Amino acid sequence: MNVDVSVIDNKSYIEIDKISKNGKTYVYLINSIDKTDFIIRKLVALNGDIHYKGLDNDKEFDLALMYFTKKHESILSSDDNKE
């Protein structure tokens, strides 16, 4: 599949998902080399460019995590995955 890859702080990150909620778009990224390096950013338009903006606080981070987990909860709750 085709994915978008961006360089942030000289590291290459794969965009594994995007979720838009309440006028904000959260993008979930994983370092293409260090797979344990996972980050979340907001996408904002500024001066004709799209920017990655950091999250404001812990509350927003937890909210973004919740959106992500909620979107994919079928993976976690599927009976097929239980013993």
Next chain:
Amino acid sequence: MGKVVSVSDIMDVNDQDALVKMVERARNNSIGVKDTVRNAKRFYVDMREIKKLLSVVIVSCALTLGAVGTIQVSQVIQEKDTIKTEDVTQEIASLLYANGPENLHGAHYSSIVSKNTIYNNSNDRDNFYYNHEGIAKDLLKLDGDMFDYAFCSVCTDMGKNINNLVGVGGRSNIDSVIFYLGLYSSIEGRANDYIRNSFSGVDNLNDYLVLNNYLDKDGEPSIEEFKKSCDRRAFKVFDSIQKDSKGANIA
């Protein structure tokens, strides 16, 4: 082609402390950091790798939010490593429409049928028709097993509309696609021998199923048998896609 990583390359998925630490590290690296311009470029990556990454992150997030319960984490990962029909269909679409337009939500076409579905009114998702000629032309870009798989996916994706008599010359949707496949196959350079032979003398789906021996136990032409044959070839098709892809190794 993306490098294929195993789950163990990422972390021990049964190590819940490590998974929680991954999210805490994400928290530290996501809050209050400086803005950067999004300079994204498109690369082809093995879907299995992305699904493994997604699974690890999902499980890590769920652990942090206290939502995992009794789920066996390793089973979650293993489940996502299987290949499903829709996965292969999306891989083929991704290969065909790498530079294709995005819809309003940024999603790329998920299948040949979705690319060639034309809506009469953007507010009415039930009012549409298929571009049969476009479907045929896109199919002709594929080879052998990948062509078979994509053609089968077209039949599947049309669903209940497959036999609607709305096509060229009063043909059904799928027979109209076959009409154009035959038309363009006969033009030198537009199709390889495999496709030319598959549709030699064929002008409808039943003939195609019979010619290729997709028959049920009563000897009747069967789309189900066609699907079963394609599903058995899923891994082979998946590997063909990766060999044909021009993406860079990003790992």
